[in-house]
Amino acid sequence: MDLQQRINAFSNLGQFLNQFGTNGIQKDDTVKANELFFDGFKHQIKLAKEHNGWFTDANVHFSLQSWANALTTANINKWVSQYNFNNVEPKTVGIIMAGNIPLVGFHDFLSVLMSGHNVLVKQSSNDKHLLPYLAKYLEVVEPGFKNKITFTQDKLENFDAVIATGSDNTARYFEYYFKNKPSIIRKNRNSVAILTGKESKDQLEALSDDIFRYYGLGCRNVSKLFVPKDYNFDAFFNAVYKWHPVIHEAKYANNYDYNKAVYLMSEFDMLENGFLMIKEDESYASPIATVFYEYYNNSEELKTKLQQDSDKIQCIVANNFTENEVTFGHTQKPELWDYADNVDTVEFLLKI
Template structure:
């Protein structure tokens, strides 16, 4: 592997390539390297990704690409790596087992392994298999030292020094057993919550609708649970959510909405709904699609203690001046490079293997 600066430059070029694909438009830029080879091909991969997984709408894929384009700037990458010691001397092979719940969900791990000077062995989810191999080819073109250091497999993982694996709570148990003899990061299911106080503005709720509905709520950074004060009235919340009413036009989402509503009604659960979102009082963190759970709290101190005790289950806490490390309304799907999943510093882990 060559120098850290050259690797940063390669990812900056990848960010420039991705900047051509945004929700607003897909437009070719003359200044982007190797566009003649890759631009039309990547448009085709976006189409294949949509066909392969109907949760991966064009909008959701482009939102992910745009987010990564914004993250992969020279300033962001340099600030990120400067926070960690990167040892170029000892390249290892790091296996990554990726989830497939949202487009390019495993990209941060992929980036971390390569930027730290290691080789990557990727086992993708069948739900998200089209985008990353193509972007890996682009990286190999802009920096030939990546060739031979990026590989994908559908077989059993072999010949690796460490592993980063993401899955459900059930698969995590299997991972913990299977990878027990290797340095590892094993990620389980997590959800995100929002703490409401009753002082939220209309704008806060409109922003929160992004945290709830982006990627249909399938991401671990998607808000699936609300904490609300006693006797809270949900009118303002529903008004804010109305910005995303068109989501019910997605057939798969609509089917989930109808199914979950029928189950709740047959079980005679109390629920409030507005035609495209249901809210139900429930102590769980993981809510079904088209549903948000909520729980009442009596006082803020008890709630802070509970959130701290359950931190292994929570990815993000959306709030306004409530708790440390909170995330502002509307910002859960715009993490910085140093906002690590599960709060585990991937670069630090990689520096010690």
């Protein structure tokens, strides 16, 4: 199986996923192997939602649409053109996946297979229905993938390298357990937004997507704002109001009520609008239904702080503030070449 065959297979997968996007489930009879897989994937989506209360209709279909948009032939070609895949000796790469948002480990899965390696996947119990089914689809549209994709519920064995994602605590375990293997170990990270007070309503509304998408559970979700002294939050609260229906969703509402009670009993100062709380705090990781904020004196001082804390930050949302910033509203719309933790996964895979 050559590189072009792998590109074609994932492009076919993108067309398959496009039937399950944000416009609702719409069957496309031109999709390869659709009769075998269309109805079955509808069932897997149903199972995923039943198994994990955070995997709502909107969140699952947004994730599937995002991958459909990414997996076009043009996008894949642009991505792989940066690398030399010649003379890759196939190895077995283990992936330990998180389960915080739907298909959160898919990019690692894609990178391993596109690099010509075999993949050994240990999924999170929170997100175990979608990927195995998509792997079967790949094996049908490209038989060369057969025997190259394995899922396990046990500890990883018989692998040559590993990509593991977890909390700061589990990362310490990963670093010890995999110390003799080439590895990428990902820890907790959060995303931040830099506000100046000059943002337009459209920019702030887009920022609300960065905050609320997936209930803020992703590392690319904005969990902290940096604002100038005397910043007026009125425009921010007005702009995020479009997300107010989120308070009617039980798991989110329970977290909102719990965290609000904790803040009130602790007599913390905070602002809230009935579905979101903002609290001044130096931490980066905020609880669900809460966004932290911190004041800054000037841009140079803030840039220094962000550089010092770069190992805690996934994305910086801003408008002409720094290099590699993310546009308002785009944290959960990464391109194939946007790597977690700024670690080039494919480059790593080509060197093992």
